[in-house]
Amino acid sequence: MKIPFMRLDRQYALHKDEILSICDNVFSHGRVLQGKEVDSLENKLSEIHRSKHSVAVNSGTDALYFALLSLGILPKDKVIVPSLSFIASASPIERIGAIPVFVDSTFQYHSDVDQIIKIIRTEDIKCVVFVHLYGELVDLSYLYEECKKNDVILIEDGAQALGAVNGDYILGDNSDAATLSFDPMKIAGAYGSGGAVITNSDIVKQKIIRLRYHGRDENRVYVNLGYNSQMSSIQAAIIEFKIKKMTEWTKKRIEIARKYKSHILSGIIAPKENNNTTHVYHKYAIRCTSINRDEIKNKLLDLGIQTMIHYIKPLYSEPIFDIYKVDRSQFPVTEKLTNELLSLPIYPELLDSEVDFVIESLSRFS
Numbered sequence: 001m002k003i004p005f006m007r008l009d010r011q012y013a014l015h016k017d018e019i020l021s022i023c024d025n026v027f028s029h030g031r032v033l034q035g036k037e038v039d040s041l042e043n044k045l046s047e048i049h050r051s052k053h054s055v056a057v058n059s060g061t062d063a064l065y066f067a068l069l070s071l072g073i074l075p076k077d078k079v080i081v082p083s084l085s086f087i088a089s090a091s092p093i094e095r096i097g098a099i100p101v102f103v104d105s106t107f108q109y110h111s112d113v114d115q116i117i118k119i120i121r122t123e124d125i126k127c128v129v130f131v132h133l134y135g136e137l138v139d140l141s142y143l144y145e146e147c148k149k150n151d152v153i154l155i156e157d158g159a160q161a162l163g164a165v166n167g168d169y170i171l172g173d174n175s176d177a178a179t180l181s182f183d184p185m186k187i188a189g190a191y192g193s194g195g196a197v198i199t200n201s202d203i204v205k206q207k208i209i210r211l212r213y214h215g216r217d218e219n220r221v222y223v224n225l226g227y228n229s230q231m232s233s234i235q236a237a238i239i240e241f242k243i244k245k246m247t248e249w250t251k252k253r254i255e256i257a258r259k260y261k262s263h264i265l266s267g268i269i270a271p272k273e274n275n276n277t278t279h280v281y282h283k284y285a286i287r288c289t290s291i292n293r294d295e296i297k298n299k300l301l302d303l304g305i306q307t308m309i310h311y312i313k314p315l316y317s318e319p320i321f322d323i324y325k326v327d328r329s330q331f332p333v334t335e336k337l338t339n340e341l342l343s344l345p346i347y348p349e350l351l352d353s354e355v356d357f358v359i360e361s362l363s364r365f366s
């Protein structure tokens, strides 16, 4: 049996008619960039996140870069970032010339909030970027209060957490801005690239609208140096179509996650699902604690099951951050996790028989 890590081909086969009709509609009206579909997606995102504004851009990376710029982050400012995340959670900080300050993770995978609070109370920090890793939304209300008390900006990187809920709390509720990615691997992925910033600030919204198109203002005057980071109308319409499917798809992801968890044997720790939260399981990352992660990965591949590692290295170990000469011993949890984590296939199109095969295969080695 072959079980790839993602099956966008299967998703397309299941929804071909709707997707082709979206393309036909946009080709027919011809406004292929920043068309009415983009406005509609932005309204939808604001509705989901109860935010005043949403601004669509061309990637999650640009969304974070623009959020940092529009909130006034400058070269040499210190910005707290996770040590375990995708490179794009930290690279926009480097692009600005600001200084990343890495924090250790918890065994729940996300950054250690207590450590962040300790740092913002004692160091001159300008901003915190908090990543809701793998699709679990962490309640940041206390952190946000602390940030406000210490005059620190809080940005949520919600690239992996579209649709995640924690009690009454939704992405964007407790921060100055939150960012999303619609990269094809994401829960509501574009057939290309896409991202968005969610914010309640009129100023942030206005600055990002200018940044995404050459610094042009409402009077078509080029008032700032900007970029070309427009979202195409087709991608916006496809993302909105996928967002409408999200409740059903998330249900299926949760079902698969629970099935994996209930069959996981010794030597492996499954992700913890907290009461009161809707984890959207963008990734299902197990910890191989007393069995060798790389060996298991290879053995599963021999059986046709593709897994991935999120992430193979702590962010501070990437060569672009060598200049900061980070002391790895300060990050015991991230160091351990990067040797243990293994992401199993999880997507709504995964068949029951395939989930059973992953479970059965894993049980042979644990």
Ligand SMILES: Cc1ncc(COP(=O)(O)O)c(C=O)c1O
Residues within 6 Å of the ligand: 059, 060, 061, 062, 085, 086, 088, 089, 131, 157, 159, 160, 180, 181, 182, 183, 193, 194, 195
């Ligand atoms: C946590 C995180 N932040 C940022 C990004 C960047 O998003 P994009 O690939 O849309 O630029 C991604 C995804 O790829 C991500 O997973």
